Amino acid sequence: MQFIMEQERTNTLKEYLVKLVRRNLRFSSFTALDSVSFSVNRGESVALIGKNGSGKSTMLKIIAGVMDATAGTVRVGGSIAPLIELGAGFDPDLTGRENVFLNGALLGHRHAYMQQNYDSIVEYAELEQFIDVPVRSYSSGMIARLGFSIATHVQADILVVDEVLAVGDYNFQQKCYGTMERLLAQGKTLLFVSHDTEMVKKLCQRAIWLNHGHVMADGPATQVCDAYLDWMKGNEK
Amino acid sequence: MTIRYAHLIVELVKRDLKLKYRRSFLGYFWSLLNPLMMMSVMMVVFSYMFRFNIENYPLYLICGQTIFTFFNESTNRAMYSILENSPLLKKVYVPKCVFPLARVLSCFTTTALSLVAVLIVMIFTRVQFHFSMLLFFVPLIFLLFFASGMGMILSGLAVKFQDVTHLYSVFTMVLMYATPIFYPIEAVPENVARIIRLNPLYTIIYLFRQLMLYGQIPGAGSWFYAAGMSLAMFALGALMFDHMRKSFIFYI
Numbered sequence A: 001m002q003f004i005m006e007q008e009r010t011n012t013l014k015e016y017l018v019k020l021v022r023r024n025l026r027f028s029s030f031t032a033l034d035s036v037s038f039s040v041n042r043g044e045s046v047a048l049i050g051k052n053g054s055g056k057s058t059m060l061k062i063i064a065g066v067m068d069a070t071a072g073t074v075r076v077g078g079s080i081a082p083l084i085e086l087g088a089g090f091d092p093d094l095t096g097r098e099n100v101f102l103n104g105a106l107l108g109h110r111h112a113y114m115q116q117n118y119d120s121i122v123e124y125a126e127l128e129q130f131i132d133v134p135v136r137s138y139s140s141g142m143i144a145r146l147g148f149s150i151a152t153h154v155q156a157d158i159l160v161v162d163e164v165l166a167v168g169d170y171n172f173q174q175k176c177y178g179t180m181e182r183l184l185a186q187g188k189t190l191l192f193v194s195h196d197t198e199m200v201k202k203l204c205q206r207a208i209w210l211n212h213g214h215v216m217a218d219g220p221a222t223q224v225c226d227a228y229l230d231w232m233k234g235n236e237k
Numbered sequence B: 001m002t003i004r005y006a007h008l009i010v011e012l013v014k015r016d017l018k019l020k021y022r023r024s025f026l027g028y029f030w031s032l033l034n035p036l037m038m039m040s041v042m043m044v045v046f047s048y049m050f051r052f053n054i055e056n057y058p059l060y061l062i063c064g065q066t067i068f069t070f071f072n073e074s075t076n077r078a079m080y081s082i083l084e085n086s087p088l089l090k091k092v093y094v095p096k097c098v099f100p101l102a103r104v105l106s107c108f109t110t111t112a113l114s115l116v117a118v119l120i121v122m123i124f125t126r127v128q129f130h131f132s133m134l135l136f137f138v139p140l141i142f143l144l145f146f147a148s149g150m151g152m153i154l155s156g157l158a159v160k161f162q163d164v165t166h167l168y169s170v171f172t173m174v175l176m177y178a179t180p181i182f183y184p185i186e187a188v189p190e191n192v193a194r195i196i197r198l199n200p201l202y203t204i205i206y207l208f209r210q211l212m213l214y215g216q217i218p219g220a221g222s223w224f225y226a227a228g229m230s231l232a233m234f235a236l237g238a239l240m241f242d243h244m245r246k247s248f249i250f251y252i
Helices: A013-020 A057-062 A097-105 A111-125 A138-153 A170-185 A197-203 A221-236 B004-019 B029-048 B057-079 B098-124 B131-160 B163-178 B190-195 B200-214 B221-252
Strands: A002-006 A028-032 A045-049 A080-083 A157-160 A187-194 A206-211 A214-220
Touching: A002 A013, A002 A206, A028 B190, A045 A057, A045 A221, A057 A080, A057 A157, A080 A138, A097 A111, A097 A138, A097 B004, A097 B029, A097 B098, A111 A214, A170 A197, A187 A214, A197 B004, A206 A221, B004 B098, B004 B221, B029 B057, B029 B098, B057 B098, B057 B131, B057 B163, B057 B200, B098 B131, B131 B163, B131 B200, B131 B221, B163 B221, B200 B221
Parallel strands: A045 A187, A045 A206, A080 A157, A157 A187
Antiparallel strands: A002 A028, A206 A214
16 A cells, blocks of 8 residues: 655646646555455454554555555445444534434435334433434534444444544443454454554454554464564664 | 445435424424515515516415525535535545535425425416426426536536635526526526526426426427436536545544
């Protein structure tokens, strides 16, 4: 995956043309991921770990189809529930109720299907009281709860989770992990990005450690996490 | 695009409609009231200050104005659709063309409500009913395709070049004067009129007016021209959008 980094942002047509004429349109590129290759089997739970800027989120976005890789291919055999940023699809001016249906549609579900699951979504998010209030006035925890609740209620084969549970309080986090474990037991596949290595060890069998877009290690979660932590501590000094 | 994203378009249209009139006292009634008020203003201006010899001027005005307003509003709103939905595009995969299309469709829904205003004017001015009037929806379908194509082009371009948004407001103003909305085409010199007749928006307005004002079915040439141009614009829009969409993620 290569990103185009514009030297100076050419945001206007005039600038673009002027630079084009002057042959000044230089881009430098930044390679976020380079020859990263792995496959995940159905029912597996895999964590992506690594320090900031190592390409974890980019990897998830490519898998979720939000970005197209500049080179290489991704093959996904199933439907994806992306939990990349909870509540990303929420419209702040709509109420919680209206957003449930809009978000469901974004994840590819019919109105009728969402209607069936509506009560349990709201109950899980613990928002019965606030569901008819515009989302604009929700707290970040409330938004995360509703987003997580919708994403886990839709029928998907693969859960793609990107460090989204940090905003919830302790109880809600525990509930979320419980849900993810339940979904894993049902044979769903999990791709998980987190800096919380304890959680990774608990939830995932396997971990892939990325560093500057390269795979440093790929193996059982406990081993890879320990190696990663040792390396991080070594780097600190 | 699979059928599941058709539901998404429906939900997006619903959102647009809900937000448009939320917290307004008259709500959907505005879609009816607005064209009538605009027409009244224009009628006063052009009946007292600049006079044109047009039979049933109120109906002439509101027909042209309904179509032009739809085009103007839908393409303008579509233009910002990708930019305004950027947080979403970065997080969830959805076919990107749903955003401009949903905006055009939601404007089309309110335009359908505005047709009631046209009907009211027809009743008030005692236009005689003709069965040919029932063809009124055909020019509107052409218009929908034409605006969708234009909306897709604009939404894609606006992501990369913000200038487009500034330029387009000038363009629509030129277009407004270049489309006989409040004046008859006979009022301009013949060589200018020849150019104006090439404007697909005018052809669509012409079809609509012939049906609504006189109950006449215009000649096949106009129908083919309007249909051809609308489909061509839609195809061009889809092609250009498909070409541009891959680089959106780098700009939003």
